[in-house]
Amino acid sequence: MHQAADLLPRKASALVEEALADTRIIIINGARQTGKSTLAEQCLRGNPAVTKRYLDDVRTRTSAAADPAGFLDAPGTMMIDEVQRVPDLWLSIKHAVDRDPRPGHFLLTGSARLLGLSKLGDSLPGRSETIELFPLSQGEIDSTPDGFIDAVFAAGSEFRTGPSDLRRKDYLMLAARGGYPEAIRRTAPRRRAQFFSSYLDDIMSRDVHQVADIRRSSDMRRLVATLAAQSGRLLNYSRLSADLGMPVSTVREYVDILELIYLIRLIPAWSANATTRAISTPKLTFTDSGLAAHLLTGITNDAATGSIMETFVLGELTRQLTWSTTMARLHHYRDRDGYEVDAILEDNAGRVVAIEVKAAETIRTNDFRGLRILQRRLGDRFHAGFVVYCGDQQLPFGDGLSGVPISALWTAGPQ
Template identity: 35%
Template structure:
């Protein structure tokens, strides 16, 4: 069973964008549901795909003329152009069209990469294009729940109130692990372990052969595959470019180029280090996360047996942290404030897995792959809040764990079950 018509949170954002921008540009990894969103969940507009070689050839031969002809066929709503990155001439033709017509919501584009990468085109289209990123499904989407508004809750006027959180679903450790292993790709997540791992590995091949190749002609595609596999092993860890390149056997500049490509394709997220600017003791290297834990687990040949009670207890740590990061990342467009995500580590070993920042407020997240939590799990958060670089900020500390209760551990320190991410029933006002 797959989930082709499960509602997506981005649908609301898309409708708002159509009222305020001439071009709406939806980018994101392949197979996350971009085509389903614009073709099946939208009920207006004309849909074309540049996967059709005839349409692509016509558009490249006479981009402005072909756009004009297609627009003339639109009865209502936007012209929807799927796989827009396949055309090298589309961006300039779009610019000419929207310069001539100031109407909002003329075009919706989808693609694995952003066609407006030329600085000339991007600058000239400022204010005319709204770009949004579509990611694999959040657990909240798979359960038909609203976006996780945890950051709204944490930064509420008067401070976070545990009674204001919705009641979290009771989920066992085994059920949590299955959600993490399944990932969020609509057509893959519901498959059994073996088929799912095989599909995710095939997915990497298609990314390298189609999406990466459309951005950069790489001589050794196997090096890119090995990089993705190495990144899967390192999720939740700080990035060491020289060590990564050495494992793959490529030079540093090539390593940086490959990392940039995977970032542009929204497959890799480099989580920058947060620093207060007050001293030089903070570690500045970014952490790395891949876009989906199902993909990570498949590349590492992980299954439910990998996380049996008698198995290596550290195996789940990085995967769990990657999962929480991704659920937070997916929730950012739906918060009332504009949040940025970081990590923090001090030279003396203190660290916080994720730090969300907005308007002089910091929400620190630590992860615990256990069904219980105690005061010692807050030692880094409490030091950061009381004595560390967060002492001049408003700081809320949160430990995400595999239990089922919301617990308070002192001033602005809370333990939240992982299932709180899919417990909010509706969209923010």
């Protein structure tokens, strides 16, 4: 039996502890309800010289706004939770660490991409390190290695994984559960649905208005519902504008806000000299597959199922990239001839691992079409290619390509 979901060990804890030892300001950034406060408190446990400030408390927030310098005057490490709620603190924090440059001076948490907020004005180059905290990964939930990215870059086409007991219905259940600790704790579908509904209400009423002046929240809600149906697809602003009856400029502004508060993520397109026909449109995906699935409740067609499964896989890769030792970036690929690959991982050496997602228990040769095209175009740079699917075993498809169970993403360890 799992311990309480919000107390599960987080892979990010080691990153925070390392940064506290050599960096003046450490920022834990992520969506609301991902466990940022819990992680910060756990990383400071055993440190006797800690001052904790929680800006969701109105009295604390009022004090911070009235006297930022005095608010920050404390020995040891100061933890400030939801620091984006008082933007005026930012310049005072900069001034404090310039006068006293000791490591671990401030540990900040925020429910928005803090350095993207225009109100802050200064990104504190050289003084801060940002650690992104996403909803729980499957490996964090199940205490498994979560080492797929490191393993495939180490082994390339020689990567091997064992059989899986999971099937399509199991993966769909995991995707619909998502990774928010509170959603994992609620095992009854009706109670989990209530969490997602309340979570969206909270996001719309608090987080959105903290970062922008949105006059018609109903338009934002309609956009969120529409985006859920397009998670895992290319982002088409013009089509969204037409479907919703909103100006393209407004759609762009709202999408930027939703990314800023970690509700969605835009995955950039990948291209190289060898793939000059690649398009540059980003792919949109929800940060949590459970939230996207909640918004699609009642829609059971193949397109919706494929969208949720791709959102789930992209989410696991995104989480894993924050702690993998391989310095890699996540992209997608599509060219003007219609060939596409759902996920492209490229490391600093230019090696490419390409991944296609299939929400089926069987795979066919044709499922590797995009991978083979990319492999021919890249030559030696193509390190390995995989179709991750809902089946039970790894299957070779020649030339460094294979199908692997989706569970390999979190069960794979050192090869």
